[in-house]
Amino acid sequence: MEILVCVKRVPDTSENEIELNSTGNDIERDELVYSVNEPDNYAVEEALQIIARVGGNVTVVTVGSQDDEEVLRREMAMGAGKGVLLSDDVFNGSDARGIAAILSAFVQKGNYDLILTGVQAEDGGAQVGGMLAAMLDYPFASLVNSIEMLDGRKLKISREIEGGNREISEIELPCVLSIQTGINEPRYVGMRGIRAVASVPIPTYGTEELKLDPATVGRTAAKVKRLDYFVPALGKGAEMLHGNREEIVARVTDLIAAKGGLR
């Protein structure tokens, strides 16, 4: 089983307060803590668990710059055998379709049975996986929360649908699946693991190696462009309680009692 997992390096929302920069055209990126997009990490763990059962190899790939190598190394420390960086100046400003086109070109260089992505990026909208599948003409399923191998190049998968219900399907390989968080418990990566892969070479491919028409990627090809970030004017917003903790405790408990919360 040859598995490719597409990952992305994103600002970690559990470590940062995301704020606008002074000009308002971007978020404040100074001193941001970045990490691998959380659902992508679950996808890598799932790939590793699959090859532990049936054998094979896991490759992790990302589209970005040298800075993004750190998330590839982190996932290699988890156990992915190979990391590949897709990087080229003309990739800058690509929309989701552009990213999918770059990944599609990379997929066609290899021979993957299964391609996994995270369900959604912190700064994205659950777009690339489904677009990539359609470009490759592979079947696709989103929000996948379990994978079971069947005979005859098929998988039995479940998707998370409303109310915590699960939709069970059979899907043929090769296919693209977008992985939901909670599908497994991603293994811990320690400093020793990171050090062990620190000097493993990470090949970098650009338009030339990917045989990609530069006109299909980057800002000029993008049909969808982010103009700026903003923080919407709040509605009423919460009444913020200030003061010492004793006062706050008294106020909160009074409110709970008043709202019928103390029976």
Next chain:
Amino acid sequence: MPRIFAFITHRAGVVDDSAAELLAVAKKIDATAAPTAIVTGWGAEVDDVCDNLCASFPEVWEIAHEALAYPNAELIRRALVKVLPAGCIVLLAHEHFGIDLAPGLSIKLNSAFASDLLAIGGREGDCLKVVRQEFGGQVSAHVECDISSGAVLTIRPGAFKPEANSTAKGVVVEKSGEVDTLSARRRYLETVVAEAGDVDITKQAILVSVGRGIQEKDNIAIAQEFADALGAAVSCSRPVVDAKWLEKSRQVGSSGKTVKPKVYVACGISGAFQHLAGLKGNPFIIAINKNPKAPIFQVADVGIVDDLLELLPELTSKIREMRKAA
């Protein structure tokens, strides 16, 4: 102006609430639009759904096909690609089905794709301005879409006020004949209904709900003690279930339970829309979070910026005192 289509989801013959929201979006894109509803399915219930939609849509395209009895995104995509005109705008709800169908549909239609939209900012020629959120709702972004070759847009459920139109007097246009045979490489087998948990959080008057801010499994006990003092139950947001600290049956949100308590104490919950989607009945929301920018403070009635691991035990003692005094 390109023609606008709204893909309608329905179950057991009942049209999903999102249909009226998609109609509102169509009007925001083009005030003079005569949007067309598209319905797929099989059997008598599809006819009922189409007839009902005629009240609000001037035209309803019906695609009845045995293979579409269950909404399989791959099959529906193939059917839509056969019937949709080039350059059109297709609207879908951003829920599990739209997430499955929309990205691939945009590729096969060769049109722009923007997902999970919260607002339409207006249109100038082929340029449509839309609004989406990033980073769990901490910031929003203005996004520009080139719709010269059409667009597929998914719309966040609940973000648009439903369009109440019951005077469209629409007509049903039979499109089934254009679809022909359909086959997919993904086959639906069954739906497994979520297991009931030890506590039914949908029946509680007070919920003490914990999120990522509870930090570790052992700290759940701190929230449980507060809940016990109140006579409440503990519920949670998604990261707590992902980390296996609580059962799935305790999760509030679009992929968990829909709850309608009187009082909701959100402890270390950032307030992503998927979580808030599970909170109905306008409860009194008390939010405790150490991040003053957490989106939960936009929807809460009362907010406290504090370390919940220190605040909760004090609240518990105070409630116990009050009970003794009573």
